[in-house]
Amino acid sequence: MNLGLSDEQEFLRDAAADAFSRVKTIEAAREAIEDESAMPDMWPTAAEAGWLGLLVSEENGGAGLGAYDAMLIAQEAGKVLAGVPLLGALPASMLLDMGGSDKTEAVASGELKAAWLPACPPSSIEPRWTVDPVEGMARPDAPAATVDGDSVSFTGTVGWAPDAGEAELLVVIGVDSDGNPVAGAVEAGAAGVTVNADWRYDATRRLASVTLDGATGAKLDLDAEQIARAYYLVQALIAAESVGTMETALEVSLEYAKERYTFGRAIGSYQAVKHGIVEMLRRLENSKSLCIYAGFAFSDKPEEIAYAASCARSVAGGGLDFTARQQIAVHGGIGATWEHDAPLTFRRAQLNRRLVGGHGSATDRVADELLNGRGPVATVA
Template sequence: MNLALSDEQEFLREAATGALARVKTVEAAREALEDPSKLPDLWTLVKDAGWNGLLIDEDHGGAGLGAFDAMLVLEECGKVLAPTPLLGLLPATAILNAAGDESLAAVASGELRPAYVPARPSSDSHAEWTVDPVGGFARGAAPVIAADGSVTGTVAWVPDAPGADLLVVVGVDESGAPAATVVEASAASVEAVTRFDATRSLGHVTLDGSAGRRLDVGEGDLTAAWYLAHALIASESLGTVQTTLTMSVEYAKERFTFGRAIGSYQSVKHELTEVLRQMENARSLQFYAGWAGADKPEEFALAASAFRNAAGHALDFATRSNINVHGGIGATWEHDAPLYFRRAQLSRRLLGGTHDAADRVASELLLAAAAA
């Protein structure tokens, strides 16, 4: 495993940093708390950067890159709380690309924006494919997809569903086998919802016999899309951890009390060292997930789940520590620290949540031990 980025990957990351620097995303996140309509539409930025075609083959007009490359872009987005629609977009394009769908050229050009309507693959704890519920821990039944591609069901908390042109819906057919279909967004009911992180576009998607185009895609590709989404949100979380750690360290150097910088106190040192430890642990799992996605797909579920779990916990701890280090000012809405905390508390609950990722890691390890 190569633990160094290639020249192309370094360029991709630097280009993402430069593109995002042109938008005042953190300031927009603050304004969106009062009025979500003030959140900037970054779809034009995404198209100009070519991120909509990252995972689409070159034959269809895309860049033909892999999961790890997409993860690097999401990490940069997470550093600045950028409200890009990539969490919903990229898994959708991965499914469309695997199916060789007719919409690929339009998606790669930015003419159409798809969104992934996710379903969690079956496991030893859930024998069926399931979806996130509106509330509670009991998971809902996945949408049912008919032979003609029409689909019926409800999926809550779908990232980037509002504003999408196409919905790539994962569900089950009449026999209970996993399937996928493409639905025009106008044929579905998408209720936009905003929770305590105003930078995250979410929607409750209701499908009532909505006409669709059945995709010729296998269970393995649909499973991989779920774990790709986990790896992407984990990478976004990792970027946010890095930003909050930088904020904390800089403040610990410049804030003096009793004649000493607060960073010289042992309690502050230990807390920030723990943030660093958790961040580096998550980063190592990011490389593992990227490697598995490209070279060992049978381990991708384990790698992506471990990464999601580690990054989610690191983000929660880092954003809390950021508030702690800043003291009284860090707990007020006048400071940016609560914006990152809001992102942490919502991110760790989406797409099954970090608890679901931890369950998957335990399941994968126990199955491997039983087979040994």
């Protein structure tokens, strides 16, 4: 099996890096701690680069690419903490495309901003469709859905949905009276929709809590497996983003450990420092491998998507948490101040721990898939 990138994928990755290099996201993130308006609007960048239609079929105006291609862009975004609307826009466009929406082409071109409201598929721990809570730890039920022909209305609240505050179209996941998932496309300005846009802790993330009170939209023709695919796509995207952030943190920490001297020696020569940096590298490489596996599952092993994406999210999430803390430790006193970018990495890591189910939930999902025989099966010759 060839695990290297194709020429097209290398071009996609390099083009993403070039696009992000033109936007000073790290500098903006520093300013946004005091003034959230300092963060640049990344929707035009995503539209110009064609990322909003990355997972949309070519007949609907998209690029017709796969999950791993999207993960490459997410990885580059993670390197510079770019708040590009991938976590909300990509699953939304994918579901609109698969569900036969007449809005798909407008979303793929960037003419219409769309965002997916996260809904977590059932598991042995939570045997129902749930959403992130606005506050507290208990996960509420996904919005109640009432289907009427080609339309569907939703009632409920979804907490902390990425990119929903700027969206003009919301892809909502609810459950009908029988507990079956239903997807619909609801205008953000429709009657019964209240969007509370905000950011919490990490200024590079645009989030919103959305309340639906009988909000009506067009029903999307999707089954439970297709609806769940969006959730696992975002798990994989967050994992890839985390890998990118870990790469930058490791590079910066290693360079500092080589150039900072104490008692006549580079601090990287001390075991307490170098062992920590090696652990950063180990966690990074493990996370990269699992992201490759997740991309492979989306293209070739659909029965392993839940397991693979959850593995990547779990390991990359834990890896980023460790790496962010270790970056501060390597840099000593300056690493804990706003004189350095390390606190921005730490904030991203802590929000990622909780966003869209959190990486603790992903770890539980890995166990659930394995214990129920849905993980990979080794064949002994």
